[in-house]
Amino acid sequence: MTPHVVPPDRSVLQVLTEAGVEVDFSCREGTCGTCETDVLEATPDHRDPPLREDERAAGDTMLICVARSCGPRLVLGL
Numbered sequence: 001m002t003p004h005v006v007p008p009d010r011s012v013l014q015v016l017t018e019a020g021v022e023v024d025f026s027c028r029e030g031t032c033g034t035c036e037t038d039v040l041e042a043t044p045d046h047r048d049p050p051l052r053e054d055e056r057a058a059g060d061t062m063l064i065c066v067a068r069s070c071g072p073r074l075v076l077g078l
């Protein structure tokens with residue numbers, strides 16, 4: 001898949017959907033969990049209420065409608 005740049009004022013979900021990538025989502029607010037996506041590489045910056053603390057600590061999934069990456073590169077299992 002082609003790499004995409006996520007600017008500070010946009011979500012990963014916004015960038016992917018506008019690029020034509022099919023991803024599941026619903027609320028776009030970090031509450032429903034529909035957009036939860038596997039993280040293959042990077043440390044997520046969780047900004048979402050529904051993930052349990054143990055899920056956050058594992059860092060292997062993120063809600064792409066609200067979460068960001070702590071580093072410059074983020075690899076997702078889409």
Ligand code: FES
Nearest residue numbers: 026028033035065
């Ligand atoms: S779309 Fe609902 S949590 Fe992301």
